Amino acid sequence: MYGTGAARPPIQRNSLREQIADALREEMMAGRLAAGRNFTVKEIADLYGVSATPAREAMVDLAAQGLLRTEHHRGFTVPAFTWRDFVEIFEARTLLTDSAMRRLTAHPARGSGSYDWSRMPSLRRRADAAARASRQGQLDVLVGCDLRFWQEAAALLGNARIADYLGWLRVQSWMFAAPYLRQVGDLGGVCWDRHGDLVDRIEARDLSGAHRVVNDYNLFTLELLGRLAGEETDAVPVAALLRAPLASASEPGPPAAAPAPAVPAAPAAVAEEATRVPPPRSVPPGRFGRPVRPSGPVPGRTSPS
Numbered sequence: 001m002y003g004t005g006a007a008r009p010p011i012q013r014n015s016l017r018e019q020i021a022d023a024l025r026e027e028m029m030a031g032r033l034a035a036g037r038n039f040t041v042k043e044i045a046d047l048y049g050v051s052a053t054p055a056r057e058a059m060v061d062l063a064a065q066g067l068l069r070t071e072h073h074r075g076f077t078v079p080a081f082t083w084r085d086f087v088e089i090f091e092a093r094t095l096l097t098d099s100a101m102r103r104l105t106a107h108p109a110r111g112s113g114s115y116d117w118s119r120m121p122s123l124r125r126r127a128d129a130a131a132r133a134s135r136q137g138q139l140d141v142l143v144g145c146d147l148r149f150w151q152e153a154a155a156l157l158g159n160a161r162i163a164d165y166l167g168w169l170r171v172q173s174w175m176f177a178a179p180y181l182r183q184v185g186d187l188g189g190v191c192w193d194r195h196g197d198l199v200d201r202i203e204a205r206d207l208s209g210a211h212r213v214v215n216d217y218n219l220f221t222l223e224l225l226g227r228l229a230g231e232e233t234d235a236v237p238v239a240a241l242l243r244a245p246l247a248s249a250s251e252p253g254p255p256a257a258a259p260a261p262a263v264p265a266a267p268a269a270v271a272e273e274a275t276r277v278p279p280p281r282s283v284p285p286g287r288f289g290r291p292v293r294p295s296g297p298v299p300g301r302t303s304p305s
Helices: 016-029 041-048 052-064 083-106 117-135 139-155 160-181 195-203 207-229 237-243 268-274
Strands: 069-071 075-077
Touching: 016 041, 016 052, 016 139, 016 160, 041 052, 041 075, 052 075, 083 160, 083 207, 083 237, 117 139, 117 195, 139 160, 139 195, 160 207, 195 207, 207 237
Parallel strands: none
Antiparallel strands: 069 075
16 A cells, blocks of 8 residues: 555554544655545554544545545545646745745734744754755655644744644645655755755844745745646746745844743653644635645755645
8 A cells, every 4th residue: 555665654642533644644745645546444444453433533534624535435535636736735835924924024023923932942953854854865754854844934923823724735735746756766965955044044033034045945846846747837926926036124133032941852742742733723615625624866956845
């Protein structure tokens, strides 16, 4: 089911329903569960050694998020995302991110729009892990590390709904990108590895610089996947937005503060829970969801999701 040499992901969390959903989500993000793959509740229950109930609940949750498709009398199927689908996902993600960054740059210390600086040690650790996996070309490791890095970065925005929705869009981006990346012989040096640069900008309170790094990441993502998929990117509406120079911030960032005190390591259970990708609080109806509340070498360097 997972291909030669692919190890089954470990089950570690408290809720079997969440454990199975998270494991299947990461399999799809990494392209090990390919688009069009059909499976039944019994297959998943047997695979993870659980009863049918949590397996079915997990798969229903993923279907409600638009990450699985229900097939009458046939179980569940991994959906195939087209280039058009990816462009819609990418545009939604880019517009949300750009708007949030512009709000922070203009009003860096206003209410809930200010950064949560206490997250910086965790963000740095996740940046190091994602960059290391990227440089080594370890796609199976990178998908999880990259997702968790951007989840932590999005949490700095101070808006949990935006962070959740961005995470949901990023999962779908990886589901589109991973099959193309798996066709590249050696991914070392191909994937974006500037996670640490972004953290440096944030730590320096350089919000405009952070905005530029994020725009560069998004543009390189689009161009890499366009090359891999054989698609033109100039016609993608948000490409012009990403290429346009950013205006200088009219206000300086918040005054430099003393370094935040070291944050003690969280208990293992808390740390593990922090890595879970929450589904959006509500999934919009339409192409990607149902109106159900979910319980050779390539030049350049970028991350595809």
